[in-house]
Amino acid sequence: MRSVRARNESAWLLPNDGTRTNHRLRQDMRRFADEDEIDLVIVGCGAGGSVLLQRLARAGWRVAALDAGPFWDPDADWVSDEAGSHHLYWTDPRVIAGTDPVPLGSNNSGRGVGGSMVHYAGYTPRFHPSDFATCSLDGVGADWPLAYPDLQPYYAEIEQELPVAGEHWPWGDPHGYPHRPHPVGGNGEIFLRGARKLGITAKVGPVAIANGRFGNRPHCIYRGFCLQGCKVNAKASPLITHLPDALAHGAEVRADAMVTRVAVDERTGRVTGVHYLCGGAERFQRAAMVAVAGYSIETPRLLLNSSSGRFPDGLCNDFDQVGRYLMVQGAPQTAGRFGAEVRMYKAPPPEVSSEEFYETDPGKDYKRGFAIQTVSPLPITWAEHIAAQGHWGRALREYMSDYVHWSCLGALCEFLPLPGNRVMLDSEKDRYGLPVARFSYSQCDNDRALVRAAQSVMEDILHAAGADEVITIQRYAHLVGGARMAADERHGVVDGRCRSFAVPNLYITDGSVLPTQGSANPALTIMAVAARAADRLIAGSRGGTD
Ligand SMILES: Cc1cc2nc3c(=O)[nH]c(=O)nc-3n(C[C@H](O)[C@H](O)[C@H](O)COP(=O)(O)OP(=O)(O)OC[C@H]3O[C@@H](n4cnc5c(N)ncnc54)[C@H](O)[C@@H]3O)c2cc1C
Ligand code: SF4
Numbered sequence: 006m007r008s009v010r011a012r013n014e015s016a017w018l019l020p021n022d023g024t025r026t027n028h029r030l031r032q033d034m035r036r037f038a039d040e041d042e043i044d045l046v047i048v049g050c051g052a053g054g055s056v057l058l059q060r061l062a063r064a065g066w067r068v069a070a071l072d073a074g075p076f077w078d079p080d081a082d083w084v085s086d087e088a089g090s091h092h093l094y095w096t097d098p099r100v101i102a103g104t105d106p107v108p109l110g111s112n113n114s115g116r117g118v119g120g121s122m123v124h125y126a127g128y129t130p131r132f133h134p135s136d137f138a139t140c141s142l143d144g145v146g147a148d149w150p151l152a153y154p155d156l157q158p159y160y161a162e163i164e165q166e167l168p169v170a171g172e173h174w175p176w177g178d179p180h181g182y183p184h185r186p187h188p189v190g191g192n193g194e195i196f197l198r199g200a201r202k203l204g205i206t207a208k209v210g211p212v213a214i215a216n217g218r219f220g221n222r223p224h225c226i227y228r229g230f231c232l233q234g235c236k237v238n239a240k241a242s243p244l245i246t247h248l249p250d251a252l253a254h255g256a257e258v259r260a261d262a263m264v265t266r267v268a269v270d271e272r273t274g275r276v277t278g279v280h281y282l283c284g285g286a287e288r289f290q291r292a293a294m295v296a297v298a299g300y301s302i303e304t305p306r307l308l309l310n311s312s313s314g315r316f317p318d319g320l321c322n323d324f325d326q327v328g329r330y331l332m333v334q335g336a337p338q339t340a341g342r343f344g345a346e347v348r349m350y351k352a353p354p355p356e357v358s359s360e361e362f363y364e365t366d367p368g369k370d371y372k373r374g375f376a377i378q379t380v381s382p383l384p385i386t387w388a389e390h391i392a393a394q395g396h397w398g399r400a401l402r403e404y405m406s407d408y409v410h411w412s413c414l415g416a417l418c419e420f421l422p423l424p425g426n427r428v429m430l431d432s433e434k435d436r437y438g439l440p441v442a443r444f445s446y447s448q449c450d451n452d453r454a455l456v457r458a459a460q461s462v463m464e465d466i467l468h469a470a471g472a473d474e475v476i477t478i479q480r481y482a483h484l485v486g487g488a489r490m491a492a493d494e495r496h497g498v499v500d501g502r503c504r505s506f507a508v509p510n511l512y513i514t515d516g517s518v519l520p521t522q523g524s525a526n527p528a529l530t531i532m533a534v535a536a537r538a539a540d541r542l543i544a545g546s547r548g549g550t551d
Pocket of ligand 1: 071118263515
């Protein structure tokens with residue numbers, strides 16, 4: 006553990022007096038002037054942006070990250086209340102379209118320092134080696150310009166820094182985790198019992214939740230509020246895993262700073278900084294390099310909103326790649342009722358998962374696969390689950406009063422990257438007068454087949470565990486892609502080190518760059534990709550290969 010601290014001291018920089026925020030570190034933070042040409046300005050301080058910031062600050066770069074939302078203080082800003090946590094989400098308008106539109110505007114992505122990981126569930130699986138070459142292996146999806154071994158060391162590093170707890174992982178590239186698995190609650194026990202009866206392997210983890218004290222971060226207290234922002238500081242998010250160390254090494258985090266466009270020098274074709282709005286004023290931060298890390302919808306939107314004489318159709322969009330191949334995972338959730346009390350809320354929602362169905366099964370009529378995980382919705386989300394079955398009024402109240410008897414599993418189905426699933430600009434404007442994103446999404450037959458298969462397995466598991474009733478809702482999860490990495494500019498926006506093909510000093514380091522998504526939750530991979538990009542940048546600045 007000493008080696009983790011030597012490269013990322015965040016957990017030790019948090020207070021150990023029962024409070025959650027090192028206010029002194031924030032007050033004493035380095036502050037750059039707009040007219041200072043800093044080495045790199047990062048747009049968005051979430052999963053990808055924060056890792057890049059921390060790595061470069063440690064390497065002595067003059068770096069700042071601008072985030073549209075606040076610099077959260079868990080003690081003051083977060084509440085143990087489902088409805089009261091709504092302010093954590095990006096709820097600015099977005100237009101949706103397509104034959105299978107993806108509902109946005111609630112719990113899809115985050116706004117504020119720490120990004121969506123502030124209220125993510127905390128599952129942190131790795132991608133499988135096959136995810137990096139689905140086109141070659143299975144004839145669907147895309148091949149990445151890098152392979153699993155390129156990311157493997159970064160996976161291991163980030164797993165230590167979060168840190169991740171779980172059993173030895175037998176799937177993909179088999180590996181262990183730095184923290185032992187957490188004890189399992191009622192929902193996890195049901196998953197394990199049903200899976201065992203059917204001969205399906207399920208394992209505890211992998212979750213980015215401290216199991217035991219980690220630096221000054223306390224052990225999880227199993228209160229089940231992971232998706233509302235963990236007030237305890239047990240669940241990992243960049244706010245506590247990477248930003249304290251970044252600040253301690255001279256990085257600036259500029260909160261409540263909405264970037265409106267990336268500026269390009271028409272003569273050189275290089276970016277020169279970012280225009281942003283802060284406190285009602287229009288400002289411009291000069292920078293030698295820009296990295297965009299605003300999430301899969303906001304990153305392509307910002308590039309499209311940054312059109313210029315040099316890039317009339319949007320920054321980096323000469324080959325009409327920006328916004329395309331945006332992916333969501335099909336995420337049906339199946340709940341089962343049990344005679345005995347389950348009390349699924351009395352544990353972290355992420356507990357137990359199975360990747361037994363992750364890879365293409367030649368015996369099936371679909372390609373790629375799905376993962377199954379415990380999900381444990383709190384009461385408001387549970388009410389949505391019930392209302393989706395058509396229950397209302399008295400029937401809804403009866404189901405709600407029966408809440409403690411229900412168990413809930415969720416699947417993540419690997420929906421395929423399709424060129425027509427894309428972000429474009431709409432004629433509608435947001436509160437800053439900027440065109441909002443219009444996200445069009447349609448499923449293909451393979452996607453639908455995966456959802457049917459996943460639902461059937463989840464129902465079988467819950468029945469095998471003894472459920473007397475099962476109900477399923479259809480959902481989506483995890484947006485990635487939209488500015489994908491590729492071998493060349495005709496197939497993507499950035500290369501394997503996250504540098505844009507079109508502009509040599511512009512990088513993209515968030516989930517937008519993922520060409521495929523596997524059936525894994527994406528945050529760990531996003532952080533690993535950003536850590537690798539940071540290494541390449543640092544090597545380049547030191548005269549190595551960038
Ligand atoms: C309910 C829920 C549960 C999830 N559970 C899991 C899970 O269990 N495991 C997992 O791996 N993943 C999970 N995820 C997904 C995961 O959190 C995201 O994939 C990941 O955080 C995306 O990282 P990112 O860097 O692309 O963007 P983000 O982490 O969202 O960061 C983007 C940041 O950019 C800022 N920003 C955007 N536009 C601008 C702009 N123009 N100017 C300035 N700032 C801007 C935003 O405020 C935000 O802070 C979950 C997501 C949700 C919504
Ligand atoms: S269950 Fe654990 S990780 Fe989740 S919110 Fe509670 S203390 Fe945090």
